[in-house]
Amino acid sequence: MKEHIVRSYEEELALLDRKIAQMGGLAEDALGQAFDALEKRDPRLAEAVIASDKAIDRLQHEIEDQVVTMIARRQPLANDLRHVIGALRIVSDLERIGDLAKNTAKRALAVSQEPYPKPIMSGLRNMVERALRQLKDVLDAYAERNSDLALAVWRDDEQIDAMYNSVFRELLTYMMEDPRNIGLCTHLLFGAKNIERIGDHTTNIAEIVHYLVHGQSITDDRPKGDQTSSTLISRE
Amino acid sequence: MNQQVRTAELSIAAQAAAQKQAGMGGAKVRARDVNVFYGDKQALKNVSVDIPARAVTAFIGPSGCGKSTFLRCMNRMNDTISGARVSGQITIDDEDIYDPRLDVVQLRARVGMVFQKPNPFPKSIYENVAYGPRIHGLASSRADLDEIVMSSLEKAGLLKEVQDRLHESGTGLSGGQQQRLCIARAIAVSPEVILMDEPCSALDPIATAKIEELIDELRENYCIIIVTHSMQQAARVSQRTAFFHLGELIEEGDTDEIFTNPRNRRTQDYITGRYG
Numbered sequence: 289m290k291e292h293i294v295r296s297y298e299e300e301l302a303l304l305d306r307k308i309a310q311m312g313g314l315a316e317d318a319l320g321q322a323f324d325a326l327e328k329r330d331p332r333l334a335e336a337v338i339a340s341d342k343a344i345d346r347l348q349h350e351i352e353d354q355v356v357t358m359i360a361r362r363q364p365l366a367n368d369l370r371h372v373i374g375a376l377r378i379v380s381d382l383e384r385i386g387d388l389a390k391n392t393a394k395r396a397l398a399v400s401q402e403p404y405p406k407p408i409m410s411g412l413r414n415m416v417e418r419a420l421r422q423l424k425d426v427l428d429a430y431a432e433r434n435s436d437l438a439l440a441v442w443r444d445d446e447q448i449d450a451m452y453n454s455v456f457r458e459l460l461t462y463m464m465e466d467p468r469n470i471g472l473c474t475h476l477l478f479g480a481k482n483i484e485r486i487g488d489h490t491t492n493i494a495e496i497v498h499y500l501v502h503g504q505s506i507t508d509d510r511p512k513g514d515q516t517s518s519t520l521i522s523r524e
Numbered sequence: 525m526n527q528q529v530r531t532a533e534l535s536i537a538a539q540a541a542a543q544k545q546a547g548m549g550g551a552k553v554r555a556r557d558v559n560v561f562y563g564d565k566q567a568l569k570n571v572s573v574d575i576p577a578r579a580v581t582a583f584i585g586p587s588g589c590g591k592s593t594f595l596r597c598m599n600r601m602n603d604t605i606s607g608a609r610v611s612g613q614i615t616i617d618d619e620d621i622y623d624p625r626l627d628v629v630q631l632r633a634r635v636g637m638v639f640q641k642p643n644p645f646p647k648s649i650y651e652n653v654a655y656g657p658r659i660h661g662l663a664s665s666r667a668d669l670d671e672i673v674m675s676s677l678e679k680a681g682l683l684k685e686v687q688d689r690l691h692e693s694g695t696g697l698s699g700g701q702q703q704r705l706c707i708a709r710a711i712a713v714s715p716e717v718i719l720m721d722e723p724c725s726a727l728d729p730i731a732t733a734k735i736e737e738l739i740d741e742l743r744e745n746y747c748i749i750i751v752t753h754s755m756q757q758a759a760r761v762s763q764r765t766a767f768f769h770l771g772e773l774i775e776e777g778d779t780d781e782i783f784t785n786p787r788n789r790r791t792q793d794y795i796t797g798r799y800g
Contacts (some may be wrong), residue, residue: 365784503784
């Protein structure tokens with residue numbers, strides 16, 4: 289890509305990408321640590337995650353302000369226009385990911401005194417690992433303007449949905465086994481739902497990256513695997 | 525379900541595109557393999573393009589790219605430049621405008637032109653507009669001529685501002701008013717095509733906005749071609765955009781598309797202000 293004749297314009301676009309990378313890094317940390325706090329029942333870590341959400345929100349506002357100023361002053365066109373509009377959309381997805389991590393950290397606080405049945409976290413742990421990898425990949429795809437990687441992330445969201453279905457069933461089973469698990473499992477269920485939502489925001493970002501690169505939306509139907517909205521445990 | 529929704533969306537998009545196309549009318553001006561030479565220097569290379577009848581087409585490109593040269597081909601103003609040679613074919617409503625039997629004076633009545641710097645005649649406002657219809661014999665009586673002058677000034681959005689001083693000099697108007705007077709003069713002879721060569725580059729933003737509003741109104745009845753160095757102006761006023769570079773037509777398409785997702789890398793570099 290050739291550089292702009294006006295160097296400060298080039299620098300502003302680069303700054304936008306650096307801020308998004310920073311915001312993405314914070315969202316990744318928040319997501320990972322929120323589930324560490326849940327798994328290790330570590331209220332201090334949970335508090336730290338809750339506090340870190342402020343930094344994510346602050347970055348969102350900074351980036352939004354910068355985009356508005358750039359539209360006013362530079363009147364970006366073509367790929368530059370897609371760049372600034374893409375940034376505006378990505379930060380709102382990253383901000384939502386931060387919120388969902390924060391919500392999970394609050395649940396970690398709520399259940400930090402509860403006894404955990406041993407294997408209860410393993411399904412959730414797999415989900416988080418997967419979601420973190422997807423988030424990392426999509427942020428790399430953005431930084432590199434790699435639409436193939438973005439497309440791979442977009443397709444792989446189905447796997448998070450599949451994991452969510454199985455965690456949902458697993459947690460229902462624990463609840464049926466022992467009603468004393470209901471409080472804990474409900475929080476974990478919301479935690480799992482949060483990861484599933486984070487996966488959706490990650491696919492949104494993948495779509496934005498595709499749009500940035502090609503100027504067109506992804507036209508395929510995305511495979512969707514979340515069936516929990518219609519799942520019930522039947523009484524037998 | 526998803527599939528159905530998508531199909532519906534697609535057909536809405538297709539309908540919108542079809543409506544857009546229908547709204548612009550068919551091709552008014554067709555250029556095929558147009559080359560222009562000034563002496564040995566080739567200013568335009570194999571340009572082929574269709575210009576829609578009821579739309580604004582913007583020509584953009586760096587200085588010396590051939591856009592004004594191409595504009596001047598359409599009313600044969602290049603004929604007046606010694607050493608200029610034009611090959612290829614340009615038709616208006618399927619009529620070859622380089623046909624030797626064609627009356628160039630009549631052609632220039634059909635294809636009006638507005639220049640970068642407002643250039644009213646040093647005559648009254650009324651006479652500026654009446655001059656064309658009079659020499660082309662378009663009015664059979666004084667009342668007819670009055671009617672043409674008034675309606676042209678009205679269409680150019682100038683009548684309200686000048687109706688009390690029609691017999692004062694046209695050169696006494698402000699720059700923006702002078703430019704609208706030149707547009708009124710151009711439309712007084714009922715042209716089909718209006719060529720505008722950077723019509724706002726000498727005007728302030730308010731006068732520019734008035735001209736742009738006028739261009740938007742005029743496109744319902746005229747085929748308008750505008751050369752502009754302002755990307756924002758091209759994006760604001762045109763429905764089609766053509767990008768010229770080094771005498772070649774690089775890319776031509778819907779303005780919406782050119783300014784958000786141009787197909788050609790050179791178009792993108794130019795409109796975003798990157799090194800050419």
